Amino acid sequence: MQEASYRILVINPGSTSTKIGVFENEVLLMEKTIRHSAEEIGKFGSIIDQYEFRKETILEALDEEGINISKLSAVCGRGGLLRPIEGGTYAVNDMMLEDLRKGFSGQHASNLGGILAFEIASGLNIPSYIVDPVVVDELDPIARVSGFSLIERKSIFHALNQKAVAKRYAKKIGKSYKDLRLIVTHMGGGITVGVHQGGRVIDVNNGLHGDGPFSPERAGSVPIGDLVDLCFSGEYYRHEIMKKLVGQGGLISYLGTSDAVAVEKRIAKGDKEAALIYDAMAYQVAKEIGAASTVLEGQIDAILLTGGLAYGKDFVESISKRIHYLGEIVVIPGENELQALSEGAIRVLNGEENAKVYPN
Template sequence: MKILVVNCGSSSLKYQLFDMNGEQVLAKGIVERIGIDGVLVHQKGEGDKVKLPNDIPNHKVAIELVINTLTDKELGVLQDITEIEAVGHRVVHGGEAFSQSVLIDDSVMDTLNKCIELAPLHNPPNIMGIEACAQVLPGVKQVAVFDTAFHQTMPKKSFIYSLPYEAYEKYSIRRYGFHGTSHKYVAQQAAKLLGKDLKDLKLITCHLGNGASVTAIDGGKSVDTSMGFTPLEGLTMGTRCGDIDPAIVIYLMKKMNLDFDGMNDYLNKKSGVLGISGVSSDFRDIEIAAAEGNERAQLALDVFVHKVKKYIGAYTAVLGGVDAIVFTAGLGENSPETREAVLKGFEYLGLEIDTEKNKVRGKAVNFSKEGSKVQALVIPTNEELMIARDTQAIVKK
């Protein structure tokens, strides 16, 4: 079965084409600057990337361009579009309506449109991608895979905020959590790496990158996660502040004469390690600056590590112990220094790391010492493959 995985942003469209016989990536790419001066960056298999500038006014044209490229005699990997048997879509927010991936129909689309108010920046382009595929690939089954779905197993005590209860009843204000597809994937891979049944494991998965979150997983189910009503809550991130006293928002709005949009921009785009360091939102740039003696850059790294450490400690308590701590995503997979700094101090749990094994980047490894009671793992995430797997499973039903 050949499955096209689509991830639509407001002005971009990422795609991967899988042959599920062997889970092989046949082609992948991204359409950028939709509505401006568009360009498609396409890669056939493991070949070189090719840039194709084009007039791309909307997502429908972007999908058409992707399909034309996939069936192109030189650049393509398909003889005909009929080879595409299903399309899997990343959808950021499914609210409380979806606890798993679903086959898209009119009822699902109605619910997705109702969820727009929960994710006004993300859900509209996700929906545009679905509608565009329906036009370009009529009759092909489409599946929605939600960032929030994995966390729908959280108990009420984990997701309810300490606000008047009608805020939840009337306005659906609760912790939803994000990066669910990534947390689910690495949890499954961690069980395989450990040679154990996922149902028997207590895991803490750390998705660390420009966007970052930590999840407590008990028996394969999310029981708590650091991101909340939006992806702003939780860890210090690239440009997002993470956990702060909510009174700060009111105070700064008055002091700085900020309106809603100004404050939203301040918290989401000017804060995090960028705001602390004044250097960059990219951890690689901050690590270089810190090594050169930049004190604020070092402070940004210290704050980030401290926050991750706090969540791991808290979730160890929530789980009543932990079998393995898993690192994934850009920073989690590629920064041995960050992993070591985060885990320093957890020796009391019986966790001992092997610094030589930890020198890996972008590869799956158990970097615990022999005999360590708690295992420390690196698992590269693959959200696109998880979407393709879910899509295949649902289409085959």
């Protein structure tokens, strides 16, 4: 019997770009990163206001690439700051759309993923999905305890890429993801270090809202007494502090850029400040991996380093020299998110999995 063929449009909205791809089963037919300038994006009051603009640019890009959207089987978007849910593929429903529009757990470009997928798919009468949104929450109860009873630790991380990379690694070594004990470190604009055990991410730093290492754009954990003083100094509004910590923290706040390649060039020219800050970022990542190793009681099958920063040889070396004694380090640079979205949709279309119903 001939295998069914599925054509999937996948959409991954980021803060400065919209990445799209079209897959025919596992084959990538086209992939495009549509960059949005600060002026273009700056015109909109909120992320949700960018919806029409992003939709038009996606449809134009598909048209330019000669993709006939009437042949699509489904549209799958990166899921955003929804209610905490377990990992998997979810059909977009009304409650999800409402939560994405209002930003149930906050504002993030990926909130647009499910909305764009739904709007494009509904015009074509085909299903829309999201896969492993940033709010995937599989934390062990012990990992939720923050140390202060009014605040609970939350799971907000690069779930899509972490799970995709972990599953790809498991396949490569001929094991089941569920049988592996992994520390997966996604290092992009944000950095998250996830402890994967039994097919769940049982502990991870909240990469968005101040937890873990600093990153190109995020401040990560900072000394809280000083932060409280800053908040009440009368110099800043709440949204200004949040922006400083989340979009303008980390490398940007020290060096004025979130581009690690530009930082490496400065270091090569002898910029000592750049060298110190870049190494401090690696140092904090290594410390977080060290902390994660205790969750697995030192029994670690592999430590996976992924995301854009994993292309940086010196950066990876600077982490590796501090953690090599913990176990095997496997570097898988970049991200696998478009393919992961497509695979998530296909698993449901071919009956391998049922689509989960949000929010259960």
